[in-house]
Amino acid sequence: MKTVGFIGLGTMGMPMAANLLRNGVSLTVYSRSRNKVRELVELGAEAASSPADTVRDSEAVFTMLTDDQAVEEVYFGPNGIMHALRPGIALVDASTVSPSLSERIFRECALHLVDFLDAPVTGSRPAAESAQLTFLVGGKAEVLDSHRDLLLAMGRQAIHMGPAGSGSKAKLAVNMVLGIQMTGLAEGLATAVKSGIAPGAFLEAIASGGAASRTAEMKGERILKRDFSQQFALALMLKDLKLASRHASNLQVPAPMLNAAKNIMQMANNHGWGQQDLSAVVKLYEEWIEQTVT
Amino acid sequence: MKTVGFIGLGTMGMPMAANLLRNGVSLTVYSRSRNKVRELVELGAEAASSPADTVRDSEAVFTMLTDDQAVEEVYFGPNGIMHALRPGIALVDASTVSPSLSERIFRECALHLVDFLDAPVTGSRPAAESAQLTFLVGGKAEVLDSHRDLLLAMGRQAIHMGPAGSGSKAKLAVNMVLGIQMTGLAEGLATAVKSGIAPGAFLEAIASGGAASRTAEMKGERILKRDFSQQFALALMLKDLKLASRHASNLQVPAPMLNAAKNIMQMANNHGWGQQDLSAVVKLYEEWIEQTVT
Amino acid sequence: MKTVGFIGLGTMGMPMAANLLRNGVSLTVYSRSRNKVRELVELGAEAASSPADTVRDSEAVFTMLTDDQAVEEVYFGPNGIMHALRPGIALVDASTVSPSLSERIFRECALHLVDFLDAPVTGSRPAAESAQLTFLVGGKAEVLDSHRDLLLAMGRQAIHMGPAGSGSKAKLAVNMVLGIQMTGLAEGLATAVKSGIAPGAFLEAIASGGAASRTAEMKGERILKRDFSQQFALALMLKDLKLASRHASNLQVPAPMLNAAKNIMQMANNHGWGQQDLSAVVKLYEEWIEQTVT
Amino acid sequence: MKTVGFIGLGTMGMPMAANLLRNGVSLTVYSRSRNKVRELVELGAEAASSPADTVRDSEAVFTMLTDDQAVEEVYFGPNGIMHALRPGIALVDASTVSPSLSERIFRECALHLVDFLDAPVTGSRPAAESAQLTFLVGGKAEVLDSHRDLLLAMGRQAIHMGPAGSGSKAKLAVNMVLGIQMTGLAEGLATAVKSGIAPGAFLEAIASGGAASRTAEMKGERILKRDFSQQFALALMLKDLKLASRHASNLQVPAPMLNAAKNIMQMANNHGWGQQDLSAVVKLYEEWIEQTVT
Ligand SMILES: NC(=O)C1=CN([C@@H]2O[C@H](COP(=O)(O)OP(=O)(O)OC[C@H]3O[C@@H](n4cnc5c(N)ncnc54)[C@H](OP(=O)(O)O)[C@@H]3O)[C@@H](O)[C@H]2O)C=CC1
Ligand SMILES: NC(=O)C1=CN([C@@H]2O[C@H](COP(=O)(O)OP(=O)(O)OC[C@H]3O[C@@H](n4cnc5c(N)ncnc54)[C@H](OP(=O)(O)O)[C@@H]3O)[C@@H](O)[C@H]2O)C=CC1
Ligand SMILES: NC(=O)C1=CN([C@@H]2O[C@H](COP(=O)(O)OP(=O)(O)OC[C@H]3O[C@@H](n4cnc5c(N)ncnc54)[C@H](OP(=O)(O)O)[C@@H]3O)[C@@H](O)[C@H]2O)C=CC1
CATH class of the missing domain: 3.40.50.720 (NAD(P)-binding Rossmann-like Domain)
Structure with missing residues (x-):
């Protein structure tokens, strides 16, 4: 042993x-x-x-x-x-x-x-x-x-x-996809709700087709319940997006989606939501649309 | 009947x-x-x-x-x-x-x-x-x-x-999430591959955790085979992102993720890939990283 | 007569x-x-x-x-x-x-x-x-x-x-440049100030080289005095950026800078600063950096 | 002495x-x-x-x-x-x-x-x-x-x-403003030209109002003559935008305009224009609009 x-x-x-x-x-x-x-x-x-x-x-x-x-x-x-x-x-x-x-x-x-x-x-x-x-x-x-x-x-x-370093490189690329998906979902949800769509119906619509994602499955319900308790801290996601951003930059890869997500997570973090779950990014959109999504 | x-x-x-x-x-x-x-x-x-x-x-x-x-x-x-x-x-x-x-x-x-x-x-x-x-x-x-x-x-x-119009509104919000996810996946894949990660291993990594999505499931394999035959045309996705963008704008919703995806799809479309599947957006990243992702 | x-x-x-x-x-x-x-x-x-x-x-x-x-x-x-x-x-x-x-x-x-x-x-x-x-x-x-x-x-x-329409087209393109410059100046100023640079010294530095602009000349001083009384209303600039954005979209022109500026002006507008001068966009950055730039 | x-x-x-x-x-x-x-x-x-x-x-x-x-x-x-x-x-x-x-x-x-x-x-x-x-x-x-x-x-x-470091900090903030302005000008010019506006008339329009800038003065003429010989290399500007981006990131400042400009300069650089003047960024827009701006 x-x-x-x-x-x-x-x-x-x-x-x-x-x-x-x-x-x-x-x-x-x-x-x-x-x-x-x-x-x-x-x-x-x-x-x-x-x-x-x-x-x-x-x-x-x-x-x-x-x-x-x-x-x-x-x-x-x-x-x-x-x-x-x-x-x-x-x-x-x-x-x-x-x-x-x-x-x-x-x-x-x-x-x-x-x-x-x-x-x-x-x-x-x-x-x-x-x-x-x-x-x-x-x-x-x-x-x-x-x-x-x-x-x-x-x-x-x-x-x-x-080889050495590839685990970290893969992880950053995976989390950049995750961070983009989380932010994209928040943006879509905010737009739908501002349009007058019920958030539950929107999440059902997301689940029904090609836009379905584990992010929507795992975070959707929790957002509706306003449960932003930490599964993966927003501040940690921001850290990863910054590392990914630096990594992409060093590789000479233009990364507009990553950069957009990083900036939005930074704004959310600066609002004081870093120690909440990364799904708390939706609160930033709630400020922008001047209503809650739930 | x-x-x-x-x-x-x-x-x-x-x-x-x-x-x-x-x-x-x-x-x-x-x-x-x-x-x-x-x-x-x-x-x-x-x-x-x-x-x-x-x-x-x-x-x-x-x-x-x-x-x-x-x-x-x-x-x-x-x-x-x-x-x-x-x-x-x-x-x-x-x-x-x-x-x-x-x-x-x-x-x-x-x-x-x-x-x-x-x-x-x-x-x-x-x-x-x-x-x-x-x-x-x-x-x-x-x-x-x-x-x-x-x-x-x-x-x-x-x-x-x-009420009337809500179907269209929901669809635009759903497709904005989808367009963001597709573009985010292409960006992550390009970054991983430019790092020296094998694309198949990267897709496995994506599938393993919170970044998993139907987009990755449905498009990943096809990208690896370079099958860009149309399931949903890139030009149609671009059309939807433009409608969504206008819709968000009318609603006074800031939409940085949507706008980033829209611009990237526009660039891909202007390269002549509009009649291919929306996953062809990855070819734009291939140009940027000066290598294929497969 | x-x-x-x-x-x-x-x-x-x-x-x-x-x-x-x-x-x-x-x-x-x-x-x-x-x-x-x-x-x-x-x-x-x-x-x-x-x-x-x-x-x-x-x-x-x-x-x-x-x-x-x-x-x-x-x-x-x-x-x-x-x-x-x-x-x-x-x-x-x-x-x-x-x-x-x-x-x-x-x-x-x-x-x-x-x-x-x-x-x-x-x-x-x-x-x-x-x-x-x-x-x-x-x-x-x-x-x-x-x-x-x-x-x-x-x-x-x-x-x-x-021909007819060209005046409006030119105006939108001019104002998109202006809106980008105003937002860019606010972003640079906020970054400088967050670094500990005195805002006056920063504006002097801007004026000294290739980054000089009429925007910096006209708005810099006023920002330092926190005079956000309307010369050109932020809401009107937002309107123009939206028109320009739609125009670029119809022309199939990717416009990432314009879209970034538009989203930021939208956020500032949603904070209630639409009837102030467009230079009030700097207040959004002040929120983000959690300090004033003056 | x-x-x-x-x-x-x-x-x-x-x-x-x-x-x-x-x-x-x-x-x-x-x-x-x-x-x-x-x-x-x-x-x-x-x-x-x-x-x-x-x-x-x-x-x-x-x-x-x-x-x-x-x-x-x-x-x-x-x-x-x-x-x-x-x-x-x-x-x-x-x-x-x-x-x-x-x-x-x-x-x-x-x-x-x-x-x-x-x-x-x-x-x-x-x-x-x-x-x-x-x-x-x-x-x-x-x-x-x-x-x-x-x-x-x-x-x-x-x-x-x-104090020590403030010169470098100020310089990065100044160059971020410059990089944003240059990219914004290229974007406006491309949009105007795609609309059918003559580039010379557009530059006159820019010079006439609040959108005037030293960038437009210094680069406008040269672009019209397609003189992209190096005054300030695009690759050096890209380097500065990357440093500024990292700096802003460390300071927790969201910087969407900077990031947008950085990504565009990266794309232009990857096209092989790094050793030309930074105004060569306009060539990227020329590819996007499928015509030259001159
Ligand atoms: N949470 C999640 O969902 C996921 C997290 N990750 C990643 O895994 C890593 C750990 O995440 P998580 O467990 O959530 O993070 P936590 O912040 O909860 O835990 C981190 C640990 O690091 C220790 N630590 C921090 N600084 C020091 C230091 N200077 N010296 C010694 N110990 C230190 C802390 O311990 P103590 O204070 O007791 O010393 C703590 O035990 C992170 O890199 C994260 O990005 C990956 C996937 C998912
Ligand atoms: N493809 C997909 O995966 C999905 C598509 N959609 C949406 O569904 C809609 C249809 O998509 P799809 O079937 O792929 O599109 P197609 O372009 O394949 O088909 C559209 C049909 O519209 C007809 N049409 C176009 N213009 C005219 C006109 N002026 N007058 C009469 N008929 C016209 C064409 O027919 P003909 O030339 O024979 O008249 C054709 O039958 C789109 O709005 C799309 O965004 C939604 C979900 C998925
Ligand atoms: N302000 C500036 O610095 C600049 C503005 N512009 C552009 O010039 C235009 C005018 O700007 P500005 O003067 O600042 O705008 P204001 O909003 O100050 O003035 C607009 C005028 O439009 C009238 N108006 C609005 N709606 C109606 C309506 N439905 N029917 C009749 N009249 C209406 C209002 O008059 P009343 O309520 O008395 O009828 C008012 O006199 C705008 O398009 C702006 O984008 C261009 C360059 C610079």
Whole structure:
């Protein structure tokens, strides 16, 4: 049975780590918030005192952190992972971060004969809880194969996207599609409602044809109930759209749809809705149309 | 058994009319193209010599035409429908047109004690063939109820969206969501591929999470095979985005996503891809990234 | 000395009509607001009782009205101009309206052997007062030549832009450039100020190089003083951007800059700033950056 | 008389260095291209063998380089400036780069008791030749005062924009306004021409009112003559729009106009027009409208 480290017990990390435990993995965890660590210790995990400490006896270490800054701190900061590397172990970062950061970690790991996978996920909290995540994996295929068992303890599939950084690149492209869809749905709904159409009838119409989407399925009902509690925070989506925007820009890809969605999410964020679900973007349209959509 | 008229035997109208026949309706048809009419006559329809002529013995008359201009001509032109109205009959326009035109037809019909429904559809050719369309219906609920049997001969449901014009309004809002999704998918795919991600892996990634959509399901495969044969013509989508844009503008709704998609579809159309499937918008991105996505 | 009619005594029409009087023209005026008419009567004008009445003894009739709707009413409404046409007279519309309306008036005038010029102006209230307007003229060059004296009583030049409708087309293209510039300036200023740059220093920097513009000259100072009193109403600019947008759309011209500016002006308008100067668009950015730019 | 170093003898750097010489400054120059160095040596400069070598006897060192990457190399690379610092000297970077890079250089200089100004310029080649540049200066006001003489040997004014990085921030905001204006002008011109308006008449109309701009003055004529020879390269403008976009994004400022202009410039760049003048963006619109604007 593998000994594994896990760092970052947030919305996603907590259920993911719990699933590793449930699959009999011997787990050492670290998070800045003590009470989250305590919860997992009760389920059988050991507590580490720092990111570096998480690495000591582990064959593989997972990280699931907020953003580039958190990942940089946890890998390269004082008591960071990089100070405790041993040849032969593997690191797997499941956070959504910029591809250049993934590539940099890969390169530094390689110098220490350590394997690295960037393996961000699709699916949010419910999928994390039910081990139904999909990992989009960048790095060496053999490394993925060696640790596929761990990924499948937390998700239902792991798709190899290409060399180091490709997981992050794929994730950004996926989330740019998602961000565009969410914003487009809000715009369509606002237009329909301003026209006098009942929002429920509009969502039925959307579901009936080619415009149907998981976004409409998952968010439509919740919007009608004005439930904007966080599944995937608007601020995190904004972060991803900014990373995607920078990525597209570096690749010389014109990205008008992405940029439009990013600006709208930024406006919504500046209204103070960053910690609500990304579907709260509809509230911005409600301001514009001077009525609610429900 | 009802006697019904049907005008406009294009991509959509032909299978719709055939389904009415198949359900035992007594059908009179008109289309400018003689050979389309002949096909239906062989299936048991009668041929009319003009739009007006289609109305004479019918309790209900359906129209399924390209755009505002075609509808204006067929209703208000010489030998148009409006010249042959009899109190008590019903007209149903299933074309996607501007709400103001639907409202105008409704008002003029009302003066002649004729019922009118604007009932554009979601679902494209395959749904029309298999009678799986959804009708988005504007007009009086009782009129919809009286003719629901006819609609259900061609589709699987008819949703009442509100008073006259509401069908057209809902359809524009639905297609704006669809146009945004199609363009967003093309943008994401182009960005992924430019990053070095294999397009098939990217589509798998899309399908795995919240970014999944019927657009990705229906168009993804076809794009990979470079099959841009028309399911829903790019030029028709552009037409709808322009109508939606005008509609949003009249309603004072800012619509940045719609406008972005409209401009991109316009560029693609100006490249000469208007008669291909709307998924051909991906070719514009291919020009921008200087490589194909397949 | 010419006998002339003038309809529409708003922000622009009032000083224009006054300038005709000042140049010795024999003037008959009409406006719905009696007190505006009275002001001009005191300066020597005669009052007409309706648009039609303005035409009776005039060789030329000018209109300077809000928008398409106002022009349609004044020309085609009950007691409208068209009911009083006499062969040989000339009509000149200086309002900013849609080219298709200008073309329609031209065609109807031609049927009555009446000349028509669409002659919208550049320059706002101060230019109207000092007779420094520029007329952008569509219609027959000979007609322009016959009435250039009248135009030059109100402005400093009249540029022939082409056949009927060309004045309106040129005006829309000019105002789309202006609307883009105003919005772009607001966006740059907001970004600079959010960076910690003093707004005055930023405007000096703008003035120093290729980014200099009459917009920055005319609006910069006023923004710093938070003087948003109307020179050119934001709602009127929005109207023009919508007309331009529709015009570009009909011409199949992708117009991403115009559409971006239009959406932003729409948002500003929906905040209730339509009756302030178009420079009030900067307040929208102030909301976004959560601080004032001054 | 001051002894000064100058690094980067490109389109802008060459005439700027020449102006320092002309003002009696004792100048040491470095550029990777030998022949440019030779030209200045003939005018009285001394040649340095590396960036570091330029610093040795200088009280002040100017850099005028392409972009972030070039500046990083020249300051921090092997034989870079930072290896040769002496307390008390001043470095001035006149390149347009990202504010974060300017701030980083400032901080590293401070550690060595070296002064640093970020001082990008407005005005292009002709202004550089005639010493009519404007410097937008970030850093300590006293440092600017000590070296204002040198700046005024190359320009007509130096505006203090605020602390370190403020010059770069102001420059990005200025160029974002410029990029928006250039793209907006191209869009308006294309729309006018597609309407049948003569381009010369349109430019006259622009010049006549509030839409007038230095961009229209400087680029209009050249576009009509199809002279797209480089005054300010489209690729450099694109670089600045990308920096500005990232800057706005970091500041949480929604920037729809900037993003629209950036995407359009990216498309134009990908057509291969990066090394032409930024006014070549009009060629993209020519493709869209399927005719030239001249
Ligand atoms: N939520 C969702 O639906 C989805 C999220 N994602 C991505 O997964 C990642 C995690 O998301 P989510 O769990 O929602 O985010 P949370 O913000 O809920 O959790 C992030 C974790 O990072 C830790 N962390 C943050 N900064 C630091 C730091 N400087 N040092 C150490 N630890 C730090 C926090 O822990 P503590 O404070 O205890 O240290 C917390 O445990 C993100 O990149 C997100 O974009 C991907 C798919 C879906
Ligand atoms: N295709 C699709 O996937 C979908 C289409 N729609 C909408 O349904 C409508 C029909 O689409 P589709 O069938 O694809 O379009 P087609 O262009 O294939 O068919 C339109 C029909 O209109 C007729 N027509 C056009 N102009 C005139 C005219 N002036 N006078 C008389 N008849 C005219 C044509 O017939 P003829 O030349 O024989 O007279 C043709 O039969 C459109 O509004 C479209 O937006 C809605 C959902 C999906
Ligand atoms: N303001 C500016 O800086 C510039 C404006 N323009 C354009 O010039 C035109 C006029 O602008 P401006 O003077 O500012 O606008 P105002 O709204 O100030 O004036 C419009 C005039 O139209 C009259 N009017 C409106 N509706 C009707 C109607 N249904 N029947 C009869 N009269 C009507 C109003 O008069 P009453 O209520 O008395 O009848 C008023 O006199 C607009 O098209 C504008 O876009 C062009 C350049 C600059």
